[in-house]
Amino acid sequence: MAKHHPDLVMCRKQPGLSVGRLCIKCEGKCVICDSFVNPEQIVRCCDECSYGSSMEGKCxxxxxKGVSDAYYCRECVLxxxxxxxCPKIINLGESRTDLFYAKKKYGFKKR
Ligand SMILES: [Zn+2]
Ligand SMILES: [Zn+2]
Ligand SMILES: [Zn+2]
Known part of the structure; x- marks a missing residue:
């Protein structure tokens, strides 16, 4: 159901205390389904996505650059x-390749 590009991979680590942020372009939309209605639950990011100098305060x-707090819409909370x-999109660049190799490794293990 997500409208993001299917290749996009979310971080999915245990969320910490820091609130997720959205930039001026993404402001007001649900981080999961891009809905602009019924924001319900504030987004929490994991520590790794919050404290890295490259990630801090970013959409x-x-x-x-983040300008407002990120929310999940009511439907996604339900x-x-x-x-x-953590809903941070992480596959911009090398993490996607990491995931590919991780999957491959797992495949070998199973055999
Ligand atoms: Zn953005
Ligand atoms: Zn994260
Ligand atoms: Zn949603």
């Missing part, structure tokens, strides 16, 4: 998507 969707962990 969780596109990593631009579906408990807010409990899936």
């Amino acid at each position: 969780v969707v596109c990593s631009a 579906l408990e998507r807010d409990r899936d962990g």
Whole structure:
């Protein structure tokens, strides 16, 4: 149901205390489904996505400069998507390759 590009991968680590941020372009939309209505639950990011100098205060969707707090919409809270962990998009660049190799390794292990 998510309208983000299917290739986008979210961090999904255990959220910490810091509030997720959105940039001026992404402001007001749900971080999961891009809905602009019924913001319900504030977004919490994991420590790793909050304290790194490159990540701090940045938009969780596109990593631009954050200007407002990020929210999950009511629908996503009902579906408990807010409990899936840190929603920061992390596959801009090398993390995608990491994931690919991680999957491959797992495949070898299984055999
Ligand atoms: Zn994270
Ligand atoms: Zn953004
Ligand atoms: Zn939503």
